[in-house]
Amino acid sequence: MEKNIKIVETELGKYISRLEGPDVIKSAMDYSLQAGGKRIRPILLLATIAAFQEEIEKGLAAACSLEMVHTYSLIHDDLPAMDNDDLRRGKPTNHKVYGEAMAILAGDGLLTYSFQVITEDTRLTNEQKVQLVSLLAKMSGPEGMVGGQVADMEGENRKLTLQDLEYIHLNKTGKLLTYSVLAGAIIGGASRSQLEQFDIFARNLGIAFQIRDDILDIEGDQAKMGKPIGSDVTNHKSTYPSLLNMQGAKDKLMAHIQHAKTALNNIEVNTHLLEQMTDLIAVRDN
Structure with missing residues (x-):
């Protein structure tokens, strides 16, 4: 994982450096890209490719795009109109450094460039490019991440049901995690039945990831998290601990981890690394 994180971060820098555009937008885009983080999504994508014994280089463009x-x-998310956060990964948020307008444009630039990165990759077939672009658009747009963000914002200051909360997290967090796994499976040459099991795995992993996030917002170490603890309470958001109590949230976390592992066991490829990553997500501290 450490080796592949370094590879992805090096590739991200190369993609920004080759851009032909104003220096300030390139700087703003690179500032947030290189701010560190877990890189869970690109590493999941590469780990899924590796499960098919394929070279991970085939997925580097897709991983960087993601x-x-x-x-x-x-x-x-960090903008004043949304979560209004001053810190991200222990550093000032983009709009604190470059101003709100440039932060918005940096986000716009990264989103649109992501599709260019996929379509220009020479290691993917044309069919794979179409599949990946279509899936990424769906998973990140109003039927996916953006839809989850809308529901999350509308859910502030009101009591949500567990079903409401799961809808938010299946979309806001889960859809991009699902994309990372399915994209890796597509590049690896998965069959339809394998894609179905990878989808089940990824959906459960996405919910587990968010439950752990909710737990860390209460019990986490601010230094390790790189952002203020307790923002969910401050923003009056419903969370798994607030709906299920802390022990209930931890039990639900482990139930989804087990469902994810069961799906992996139904796929006849080498999913050992994905199983290890699933265990890591269950106990991560940042």
């Missing part, structure tokens, strides 16, 4: 979409969403 991280661009994720980073754009974080830049926009």
